[in-house]
Amino acid sequence: MEEIILEAQNLTVYYDGRPAIxxxxxxxxxxxxxxxxxxxxxGKSTLLRCFNRMNDLIPSARVEGKVLFEGVNIYTPxxxxxxxxxxxxxxxxxxxxxxxxxxxxxxxxxxxxGVRDRRKLxxxxxxxxxxxxxxxxxxxxxxxxxxxxxxxQQQRLCIARALATEPEVLLMDEPASSLDPIATMKIEDLxxxxxxxxxxxxxxxxxxxAARVSDYTVFMLAGEERVGRLIEFGPTQQIFTRPRDRRTExxxxxxxx
Amino acid sequence: xxxRKRRELIGRVFEGIALxxxxxxxxxxxxxxxxxxxxxxxxxxxxxxxxxxxRFPEQAGIRSALLGTLWVISLTALFSVPLxxxxxxYLEEYAPRNRxxxxxxxxxxxxxGVPSIIYGLLGLELFVRGMRLERSILAGALxxxxxxxxxxxxxxxxxxxxxxxxxxxxxxxxxxxxWQVVRHQVLPVAFPGILTGIxxxxxxxxxxxxxLITIGALTFIAFDPRGPLxxxxxxxxxxxxxxxxxxxxxxxxxxxxxxxxxxxxxxxNAFAIYLRNRLQRRYQW
Amino acid sequence: MELTxxxxxxxxxxxxxxxxxxxxxxxxxxxxxxxxFFAAMISVFTTIxxxxxxxxxxxxxxxxxxxxxxLTDTQWTPLFAQKHFGIAPLLAGTLLTSAVALALAIxxxxxxxxxxxxYAPARVRAIIKPILEILAxxxxxxxxxxxxxFVTPLLKRVIPNLxxxxxxxxxxxxxxxxxxxxxxxxxxxxxxxxxxxxxxxxxxxxxxLEVALRVAVPAALSGIVASFxxxxxxxxxxxxxVAIAxxxxxxxxxxxxxxxxxxxxxxxxxxxxxxxxGTLEFRTIFAVGLVxxxxxxxxxxxxxxxxQRYREVYR
Numbered sequence: 083m084e085e086i087i088l089e090a091q092n093l094t095v096y097y098d099g100r101p102a103i104x105x106x107x108x109x110x111x112x113x114x115x116x117x118x119x120x121x122x123x124x125g126k127s128t129l130l131r132c133f134n135r136m137n138d139l140i141p142s143a144r145v146e147g148k149v150l151f152e153g154v155n156i157y158t159p160x161x162x163x164x165x166x167x168x169x170x171x172x173x174x175x176x177x178x179x180x181x182x183x184x185x186x187x188x189x190x191x192x193x194x195x196g197v198r199d200r201r202k203l204x205x206x207x208x209x210x211x212x213x214x215x216x217x218x219x220x221x222x223x224x225x226x227x228x229x230x231x232x233x234x235q236q237q238r239l240c241i242a243r244a245l246a247t248e249p250e251v252l253l254m255d256e257p258a259s260s261l262d263p264i265a266t267m268k269i270e271d272l273x274x275x276x277x278x279x280x281x282x283x284x285x286x287x288x289x290x291x292a293a294r295v296s297d298y299t300v301f302m303l304a305g306e307e308r309v310g311r312l313i314e315f316g317p318t319q320q321i322f323t324r325p326r327d328r329r330t331e332x333x334x335x336x337x338x339x
Numbered sequence: 340x341x342x343r344k345r346r347e348l349i350g351r352v353f354e355g356i357a358l359x360x361x362x363x364x365x366x367x368x369x370x371x372x373x374x375x376x377x378x379x380x381x382x383x384x385x386x387x388x389x390x391x392x393x394r395f396p397e398q399a400g401i402r403s404a405l406l407g408t409l410w411v412i413s414l415t416a417l418f419s420v421p422l423x424x425x426x427x428x429y430l431e432e433y434a435p436r437n438r439x440x441x442x443x444x445x446x447x448x449x450x451x452g453v454p455s456i457i458y459g460l461l462g463l464e465l466f467v468r469g470m471r472l473e474r475s476i477l478a479g480a481l482x483x484x485x486x487x488x489x490x491x492x493x494x495x496x497x498x499x500x501x502x503x504x505x506x507x508x509x510x511x512x513x514x515x516x517x518w519q520v521v522r523h524q525v526l527p528v529a530f531p532g533i534l535t536g537i538x539x540x541x542x543x544x545x546x547x548x549x550x551l552i553t554i555g556a557l558t559f560i561a562f563d564p565r566g567p568l569x570x571x572x573x574x575x576x577x578x579x580x581x582x583x584x585x586x587x588x589x590x591x592x593x594x595x596x597x598x599x600x601x602x603x604x605x606x607x608n609a610f611a612i613y614l615r616n617r618l619q620r621r622y623q624w
Numbered sequence: 625m626e627l628t629x630x631x632x633x634x635x636x637x638x639x640x641x642x643x644x645x646x647x648x649x650x651x652x653x654x655x656x657x658x659x660x661f662f663a664a665m666i667s668v669f670t671t672i673x674x675x676x677x678x679x680x681x682x683x684x685x686x687x688x689x690x691x692x693x694x695l696t697d698t699q700w701t702p703l704f705a706q707k708h709f710g711i712a713p714l715l716a717g718t719l720l721t722s723a724v725a726l727a728l729a730i731x732x733x734x735x736x737x738x739x740x741x742x743y744a745p746a747r748v749r750a751i752i753k754p755i756l757e758i759l760a761x762x763x764x765x766x767x768x769x770x771x772x773x774f775v776t777p778l779l780k781r782v783i784p785n786l787x788x789x790x791x792x793x794x795x796x797x798x799x800x801x802x803x804x805x806x807x808x809x810x811x812x813x814x815x816x817x818x819x820x821x822x823x824x825x826x827x828x829x830x831x832x833l834e835v836a837l838r839v840a841v842p843a844a845l846s847g848i849v850a851s852f853x854x855x856x857x858x859x860x861x862x863x864x865x866v867a868i869a870x871x872x873x874x875x876x877x878x879x880x881x882x883x884x885x886x887x888x889x890x891x892x893x894x895x896x897x898x899x900x901x902g903t904l905e906f907r908t909i910f911a912v913g914l915v916x917x918x919x920x921x922x923x924x925x926x927x928x929x930x931x932q933r934y935r936e937v938y939r
Contacts, residue, residue, distance in 0.1 A: 168514035457920075
């Protein structure tokens with residue numbers, strides 16, 4: 083028996099009036115890793131960005147339907163989007179640390195949410211860097227510019243930064259696609275570690291990665307008219323071994339995409 | 340074979356002509372600098388900097404013009420820099436893509452092409468007479484501020500646009516508000532670029548003459564300006580005044596003042612270029 | 625697989641809802657946005673201010689001087705006892721100096737743009753570009769000095785009956801000042817031409833010259849034309865060079881060797897004099913200013929349109 087933390091109901095997103103994803107219904111279980119897979123252009127990232135209302139930032143985007151977070155629709159006008167994003171963090175495809183010190187990167191989130199006390203900030207920075215398995219590598223150079231870190235370290239810093247606002251969910255948009263295999267492995271290990279406290283939704287184009295790390299898998303596909311739809315959702319093992327839908331099977335076995 | 344050779348020859352000739360045309364600017368610049376140096380180096384002395392203008396060329400100096408330029412440019416920077424950056428932030432980070440925004444952008448493009456003397460007429464009616472600032476430093480600075488705003492806004496927008504989108508997304512994803520993202524993440528990264536734009540637009544303001552003549556800046560000031568409401572002159576106006584006199588002695592003074600002006604402007608430009616190059620090397624995402 | 629919803633919705637709703645703090649924060653954001661918007665609107669106010677100022681002073685002028693006289697009289701003598709208010713001499717002076725300037729700046733600017741974008745090795749570009757930038761950054765009063773005290777004496781040796789103040793030196797010096805404008809805008813336009821076009825022509829056996837003149841320049845033509853128009857606008861509005869070197873004699877002539885007066889130089893002349901504000905004589909500068917503004921506005925609008933269009937083509 084799994085508890086749901088996030089739920090999409092009849093979710094449709096339009097860009098410039100054209101649907102990019104249509105009628106997506108999805109329930110994401112708490113403290114599990116859910117992977118969203120599918121060929122490029124199928125709307126994986128668009129769907130992911132609905133969960134923390136990042137689509138609000140694209141002027142031409144319009145969202146219809148509901149996204150329930152802990153049962154509350156985050157698309158109603160009385161919801162505070164700042165609070166939504168604090169509790170649903172995000173890690174991006176390319177590591178995007180702020181061009182500031184390692185410390186300031188992690189401290190930025192807590193600061194804007196009102197943490198002023200220096201000792202409290204120190205404590206948060208250490209806790210998050212430890213949680214992101216980066217502490218030992220950077221503890222002696224916390225005030226060094228984050229851009230001096232390697233790509234893999236930068237991405238783990240971005241994870242630490244996202245953890246610092248004490249989110250419940252982490253959305254990851256192909257977090258390892260720009261990293262080498264060893265850095266990727268570290269990120270994957272870290273993700274497994276994080277599921278003790280956090281729910282993770284990861285978009286990936288890498289099927290092996292989805293199979294390796296996720297508990298549940300969503301398969302999406304865009305048809306001829308380039309509108310993304312959810313084809314199948316289930317436990318990862320089932321999706322990869324006994325897919326119910328023919329299209330899922332074709333994709334998993336590499337027949338297209 | 341014959342044709343091929345002719346085509347090649349024509350190509351060579353054209354390249355030669357184009358290269359010559361390209362060097363005309365260099366030649367003109369060299370001649371200008373040589374002429375100014377030949378005429379003006381001799382007048383550069385301590386007294387040239389500390390004396391007021393005078394009817395006698397050998398006693399005249401640029402003290403009041405230098406102080407006037409300093410006053411006017413400081414106040415111009417004070418007014419135009421915050422406004423220019425704020426307008427650029429609005430257009431780059433906030434403005435919805437609608438008709439009003441397009442109107443503002445078109446308007447800024449147009450203003451950049453309005454002759455500076457027209458700004459002088461505006462300053463005359465609006466500041467000198469409308470706001471009763473008289474022929475003061477303040478009126479001059481306000482006029483020049485309006486004049487350089489379009490340049491400042493355009494340069495600042497370019498600096499803001501160069502900040503990667505991923506940085507803004509990172510901020511928003513942490514729950515930062517738009518202003519928090521701009522203030523803490525975008526502005527610090529765009530700052531060197533904005534600073535370059537500020538220096539270049541201020542150097543434009545330092546060289547401006549026509550609008551200040553139109554608002555009635557004086558050509559003969561034999562006292563130190565002490566506040567924003569004092570009458571004033573500036574270096575370019577002093578140069579204009581000296582060039583316009585028939586005596587060679589005043590022409591030498593004009594050349595000396597031009598040397599001072601060019602040294603100030605070239606060092607500002609060099610600093611701006613240095614900043615720009617340094618900035619380009621710094622952040623690699 | 626079985627999924628359930630935890631009964632925490634009520635608590636969460638309370639925490640996700642915008643509270644007092646969120647409302648304050650949104651008010652603050654709105655206040656900041658309004659301030660920034662106001663700053664951006666200052667440019668619009670500036671334009672409105674220019675139009676109002678010019679109209680408020682020029683309309684009383686046109687109540688006393690008919691538009692017909694203004695446009696058809698061939699003399700401009702507002703400061704004399706025998707007053708004539710025909711703008712033709714000032715217009716002719718402006719067009720004459722501008723024509724001389726463009727006759728120099730357009731070919732030289734375009735040729736150097738072609739050289740810089742199609743021929744120049746990187747090392748040459750690295751030298752020439754900053755020189756052009758410096759040239760563009762020199763104050764116009766310095767060019768005025770150069771025109772009067774260097775170019776005119778030099779030309780006098782070749783053209784004996786050249787007057788001390790004349791349209792030719794002022795125009796040529798203005799041309800030098802405008803070269804960087806033509807050159808850099810034309811180069812931008814040439815730069816925007818996709819290299820694939822050039823490669824296609826080379827593949828057909830075209831020489832470098834043919835690629836430059838038959839492929840690159842035609843493809844960049846609209847941007848190049850826009851640079852010419854902006855150069856014209858700049859020449860018409862230029863003040864200090866002509867005020868210093870072209871003279872203050874509003875006569876209707878197309879002879880560049882003679883002293884003339886441009887619209888801008890006339891405004892300077894009146895500003896330096898002691899004509900009292902509010903008189904018909906003083907209002908002439910706003911009438912002239914209005915004509916100047918309309919001319920440059922029209923040219924700028926055309927250039928901006930053209931540039932916007934070619935940017936869209938190559939996006």
